[in-house]
Amino acid sequence: MADLIVALDVSTKAEVADVLRRLGDSIDFYKIGLELFSAEGPDVVRLVKDAGKRVFLDLKLHDIPRTVERAVKSGATLGVDLMTIHSTGGKAMIRAAADAAASFGAAAPKILAVTALTSLDQDDLTDLGIQRAMPNQVEAMGLLAITNGADGIVCSPKEVANMNKVLIPAAQGRKVVFVTPGVRPAGAAIGDQKRVATPAGAVRDGSTHLVVGRPILEAVDPVAAAIAIRAEMDSAL
Ligand code: C5P
Numbered sequence: 001m002a003d004l005i006v007a008l009d010v011s012t013k014a015e016v017a018d019v020l021r022r023l024g025d026s027i028d029f030y031k032i033g034l035e036l037f038s039a040e041g042p043d044v045v046r047l048v049k050d051a052g053k054r055v056f057l058d059l060k061l062h063d064i065p066r067t068v069e070r071a072v073k074s075g076a077t078l079g080v081d082l083m084t085i086h087s088t089g090g091k092a093m094i095r096a097a098a099d100a101a102a103s104f105g106a107a108a109p110k111i112l113a114v115t116a117l118t119s120l121d122q123d124d125l126t127d128l129g130i131q132r133a134m135p136n137q138v139e140a141m142g143l144l145a146i147t148n149g150a151d152g153i154v155c156s157p158k159e160v161a162n163m164n165k166v167l168i169p170a171a172q173g174r175k176v177v178f179v180t181p182g183v184r185p186a187g188a189a190i191g192d193q194k195r196v197a198t199p200a201g202a203v204r205d206g207s208t209h210l211v212v213g214r215p216i217l218e219a220v221d222p223v224a225a226a227i228a229i230r231a232e233m234d235s236a237l
Pocket of ligand 1: 008182183211213
């Protein structure tokens, strides 16, 4: 059964409290990203955890291994469930993040790698000195992450079927987490998302966690929207 995560794309604790109150029991997993964490810091993680929810802390860490190790430990101490790093930080950094998480045993957060930001195109890769075609770069970075201890990746729902095929064998029996944003229920506004998939399509293609923001937060009835998306996800099984 895939998980549904709501992106807390707001900038104050008051707005977070309002979302938690409005969505109530319909959602039990939230994503906190750079905007909110930069504004409110670890207190906002505590607020969501104290409400009994799981937290995906999406800070996309990219630094020297020792710094990333310590940041992962700080996140794990807060009790977060998922954390992101950039695979382009290299294998020592990925390994440092994975080992730091593992040191928390049963309470270890899962470490997810970003393969290539979806805002980059082929010209950007060339500027960075990367010769590979984008799909090959995404596969290579996913493999680097998984073979160095990461638990999974964040990817577009359009890539997730192929990434399942590439990464599951490489994980040698470890369970791989595939988190996909860019999900839109049939008939919903696309907004600034370019390559979207439906909730059922994403699950069918191997997403284990769907990240959804506006289709729930901006709905007239957010609880009904959350329930409808979960029903669409369940219909895939
Ligand atoms: O509102 P919407 O459903 O588009 O929100 C999706 C969430 O996933 C946002 O927090 C957005 O920053 C994040 N995300 C994304 N696309 C990526 C990476 C992250 O939409 N490639």
